[in-house]
Amino acid sequence: MKHPNLEIIDRFFDAYGKRDLNSLRNVLADSVTWSFPGQHPYSGIKNGFEDVIGFFDTMGSIMGQSKVKAEKLVIGANEDYVIESQRIQTDREDGNNIDHLVCVLWKFSDGKIVEGTHFFASPEAAGSFFTKIFKTEHK
Known part of the structure; x- marks a missing residue:
């Protein structure tokens, strides 16, 4: 049987993919925070439902x-957290690519996602990747 917090993450991505805001509010706390580390234009702490959804929109566009x-x-x-470790590789036409390890720590309370934090094995490589994307998109 799948852990209940993994099911919440699945429901989050399902609702997000459908742009179903009502279902998103069932799994994402209004006061959610999301931390994306680095020294690049996309880094920082996102606060609240709208800000976090906007962050996912931005990352979805970039990764798409x-x-x-x-x-x-x-x-x-466990009861309060999920940790996911992934290897992420990109194949962008502009040649700005990354091949790195990333972890995402999800925190839960009362059946909802209340916090997310990314960790990069190479913050410098991630920072360079995202900075180049920002500069390309904002010429």
């Missing part, structure tokens, strides 16, 4: 143009 290959390496879950 990046021909991402994501390999899930390890997933662990």
Whole structure:
């Protein structure tokens, strides 16, 4: 049987993919925070439902143009947290690519996602990747 918090993540991505805001509000706390590390224009802490959804919109757009290959390496879950470790590879036409390890730590309370935090094996490589994308998109 799948861990309940993994099911919440699945419901989040299903609702997000359908742009079903009512279902998203059932799995994402209004006061959710999301931390994306680095020294690049997309880094920082996103606060609240709208800000976090906007962040996912931005990352979805970037990764949608990046021909991402994501390999899930390890997933662990307990009552309050899920940790996902992945290898992410991109194949962008502009040659700005990354092949790195990333972890996402999800925090839950009362059956909802209340916090997310990304961790990069190489913050410098991730920062360079996202900075180049930002500069390309904002010429």
